[in-house]
Amino acid sequence: MSIPSNTPPMNSAGAPDLSFGNSSPKNGTVIALQSEGISRVLNDGSTITVGLTSAAGERRIVVTKHTPAGELDLNYGTWETETSEVIRLVHLTIQPDGKPLLLAARGNEGAAFITRFNVQTGDVDHSFGIAGTRELGKRIYTGLLPRGGLAVQADNKIVSVFHDGTQSFIFQLSVSGELINFGYLGPIESPNTHLNTLLITSSGFVIAGTRTGTDTRRAHMRGFLANGQPDSTFGKEGVVELEFSNNENKQISALAKGPNGQIAVAGGSYYLPSEMNFVASVLADGQANPQFNGGKPVESSSNIYSYTDVVTQADGKVVALARSSNGAQVDLIRHTVTGRLDPDFGQQGIAQAWRDPQGRPEHSFVDTLELVQPGEKLQSSGVLSSYRGSFIGRLLSQ
DSSP: OOOOSSOOOTTSTTSBOTTOOSSSSOOSEEEEOSOEEEEEEOTTSOEEEEEEEEETTEEEEEEEEEOTTSOBOTTSOOEEEEESSOEEEEEEEEOTTSOEEEEEEETTTTEEEEEEBOTTTOOBOTTTTBTTEEEEEEEOOOSSSOOOEEEEOTTSOEEEEEEOSSEEEEEEEOTTSOBOGGGSSSOEEEETEEEEEEEEOSSEEEEEEEEOSSSOOEEEEEEEETTSOBOTTTTBTTEEOOOOSOOSSEEEEEEEEOGGGOEEEEEEESSSSOSEEEEEEEOTTSOBOTTTGGGSOEEEEOSSEEEEEEEEOTTSOEEEEEEETTSSEEEEEEEOTTSSBOTTSTBTTEEEEEEOTTOOOSOOEEEEEEEETTTTEEEEEEEETTTTEEEEEEEOOO
């Protein structure tokens, strides 16, 4: 993948959204110094961030909100929840009622838990689990991105997937945070897999990551019905392994729903530095989408970037987020419905989402990509370790 040498023309696809930001004049970027956190966009274009901060030796979980224009929402309290242990944020999702749900890991052992926050104020929702939190009783492996998935089913039940470095776990919680696990005593377990991304579908859900075992790591997807039973109609008996020139040392990092139930898939090499990235498209039943690159993944060699997230626009174009190994550089890459780079986006299909202006080597984790309505603007977000804050940036998609 080549790095664009020039910025796209103002107000064109791939250019910064100059109506958004917290600087004057606005430049399409929010640098939020309240905490280092994970952000999610809401239906009205505002953004919730759940992050971590510390003061006077005390660790805190902080929930903040930015307006659709990128300004800190002063009517939304900066709620601080004290915690005595090291916390690693894993995944954030927004319930249909607007309440944020956080999947995180606690302590050196990485004990998994889910916390829910209230929609109006950002304080902990004590009606969920025990005093707002549900401990899951398993360890999350937090060494590589992505680290886990969290989503809400059509009946408002909550599904989460992650792995401990050896096997994967699929949990189901009730709307009140009780562990119901599809009627089983414990979570669904998947040995010899590292499954860490999740997509709700019309028939149930799909989880993905990599398959381990005695052979090399292979990009791997599994389909389930809403009740947790394997979906035998998805792929081959519920399993899809993408057809690469060489399916070794591969993982799926992200899934996104597209038109007619199509699923966009992004990922690359399991080990860093990344040797290859890919974008693919499968039909709702897991079969290869013949319209997208003849049914094969679009592979691109790279020893710099890793694909960590993906979205599908309403017109079927697929956009992947690519971050450098230290996170100081982030690009968005857009493919047309046929799988080729979109010449109408950025420079030959590639647009700059983030560059550390000081070129510092500290690791940052701008790794999340979302569509913002109206106009399907492209929002990337994540932690800026070198600033000890959070980043939210928007590019135009049309």
